[in-house]
Amino acid sequence: MNSVHIRRIHLFGALLVGSLQLAWAQSQLMIYPAKGQSPQQQQQDRYNCHTWSVQQSGFDPSSPPAQAAAPSLGGASRETLRGGARGAAAGAAIGAIAGDAGKGAAIGAIAGGMKRGLQAREEQRQAASAPPAGLDNYNRAMKSCLGAMGYTVN
Structure with a gap:
């Protein structure tokens, strides 16, 4: 196998790691509006809870840490x-x-x-x-925040 193929494999691995981290963050929470919130309100509430959860947990699933890239x-x-x-x-x-x-x-x-x-x-x-490390704390903060705003979170 030549070095070009090896580089492509490692680039693919790095992309896979990044997408796995986002998939973990997205797949962990199922959010349902319990008080008839509109889609626009849901989007605003998710954004606000995301911002708060990042502050509380110190973890941001939308920008994974650099060391999580492929070795x-x-x-x-x-x-x-x-x-x-x-x-x-x-x-x-x-x-x-x-x-x-x-x-x-x-x-x-x-x-x-x-x-x-x-x-x-x-x-x-x-x-x-x-x-990724920190995802559990982030998800707990999201559940807490969204629950307080009238959502059912699984």
């Missing part, structure tokens, strides 16, 4: 190299016993690099699918 390619490459180095050392030791330390080191480097690279990617995937 850089450099981080994954470093982990792959570290895994490769560990694998090479282990492979050389095993290869020395079998009579060919060089071949054992090469096999160990490939296996160790692949293993650590896959582990790093799995950790990135799990981090991307987790709700």
